[in-house]
Amino acid sequence: MKQKKVAIIGAGVVGASAAYLLSKEADIDLTIYDEGIGQGTSAAAGIISPWLSKRRNKKWYAMVKEGAAFYPDFLSEVMNGEPIPPHVYKRVGTLLFKQKDAQLEELLAIGEKRREQAPEIGKLAILPPNKIKEMIPIYTKNKSALYASGGARVDGEKLVETLLEKAIKNGATLKRERVKIERQNAVYSIVSDDKTESVDAVILAVAAWLPDLLEPLGYSVDIRPQKGQLVEVTFDGYDTENWPVVMPEGEKDITPFEDGKVIIGATHENDMGFDLTIEKSALTSMIKEAAENFSHYFSTSSIVSYRSGTRAYTSDFSPFMGEVPELPNVFAASGLGSTGLTAGPIVGKCLAQLILNKTTPLPLEDYPIRHYVSENK
Template identity: 50%
Template sequence: MKVAVIGAGIVGATAAYYLSKEDNLEITVFDYGRGQATKAAAGIISPWFSKRRNKAWYRMARLGADFYQTLVADLQADGFATDFYKQTGVYLLKNDETKLTELQELAKDRRKEAPLIGHLELLNHSKVAVDFPDLEGFNKLLFASGGARVEGAHLTKTLLAASACQLVSKKVTVSLSEQGYLISDQIFDQVILAAGAWLPDLLAPLGYKVDIRPQKGQLRDYFFEGLVTEDLPVVMPEGELDIIPFKSGQISIGASHENDQGYDLTVDSSILAKLETEALKYFPKLREASSFSERVGTRAYTSDFAPFYGQLPENPGLFVASGLGSSGLTTGPLIAKELVNLLTGQTGLLDKDDYRADKYITKTP
């Protein structure tokens, strides 16, 4: 059976990897290579502190965090390095620090079904200074040892290498034929559409309307000479700002959430300057960076901010996923594995009816 995956971001790359483990499948991945949210993402895997009321979303995010343990183990068993992911812990900051105790109690309760949260502890500034001496702007914070950071571009590159699938770097369309689905002069039996914010463009010619809007996200990577950053915890103040240390003296700051920029991919230095000003309150050493670079991507959101995945009822050979938003690096690998399970007739971890694609995708009159 010939299977096409359109989009090589977090969902598409993970799907390609797990499809490659199945027998009797010939897999081709198509990716335009422009605007992909994953390549512009420095992710934090720490969903347990969210107060979103959507229980189905939280279950997906919690199990998505757990699924990284499986993904990492599978890639290591296949002989691939997994330094794109590391559990360095997370520091949570609140403007009103009296709320940290409430947050700790919430996490303790959730730890009963999510032991990955790990050790929880309220730390004062002097204790934090032992491990993260340059962090400022707080009297106390909440530490959770299970929090992790992910480098999105590195992850997808590893997944695609591990899949050994054919990768075609071009913009494509999908059309129906009597033999199956026509993509780039090839016929496919099954297709996974993992194009994120560009899903409406792919489905419009097939007569579908999709509840998706684009959101621009920008971040800046700062590079330091002689600064040991690999084991530093991720810092999560309130608001859009996150401070994400990686290895080799890299610290990422971001990311913005811009709802009025459409699919624009130009760097807006004024937005990044605002994020930098905020970050300096917590990490003044940022001024000592020897260089920096910038990344821009486009996230996909639904009108109710919930992700979806599944088959299209009118075209059961089409599998779709989108609407992951800013939690895409947390939920993406699990969503991809659930799509692969659907395509191959296996049982998944999630109740697919909680994330029905036809709630967000409708046939046009």
């Protein structure tokens, strides 16, 4: 049987999920290219808890809701009967705080309504400070929070590692390099510094870097980068594995992992392009916020590491995916913004299904690529 040659450019959560799925197809010869610098996935905080957002974009909500529901099934398939490793993904619940405790009732009502369509939100309850302290002993404030038991945390870097490892085991090739795509009539080539390889189909899972690949082919792409910085602190001696994710009012969330590791962040910095520089002042102010909002145990002396990455946004903040207009067999997704880790696996599945010419789990007409990617006339 002649194999179809498929290239995936970009191995963040979207590309790695598509790679895993396509690597299982006997009639596909798969090569994955990933440079990795600035990758959103490995920088991400790791929060999977989209249900209580007040964003009004219904199509975005449908994507992240389906994305969150897809995670456990997808990872069970990936693990092939083995348990999902808790250092990759675990449902630990989410605690949401509001400026005024009275707003929690309103949020609870929204959550209960949304649970009708999204049972994976789990149990919802307003927890008083003493109950929060039972879950997270370092809590030192006196506010209540809304608890949703279905919230999860995921380590983006470990998730991608797991997916790529499985894909390689299934026969895919991974190349850690930056590439370009060229087109001559209906033939596509993937071009690296020292090699040119022709392929039958391509997935562009390059998030904020999509303009770099498509502009040389004569396209305009409505995507801009946004910088995000995070800091990791340690709570040595605490069993943090089952602490829920904490979402205080504002953007600086607190995501506990195993072995005392806790991530705080992130910043949302526009107009910084692809800059990845770590600014000490940003780290200090994130820790200060965590101390003010949640626990005075947070301090700069417990910093272990920091990281930064790039998110991809369209001008109206909506995600898109599909076949690139006038480029048959070239598929792309981008614009996943600050919830791309949540949406990534299901978006990756959509792209894999497009390669296989099968129905996608999300309706493509709700995320029209034509609105954001167009050929220059």
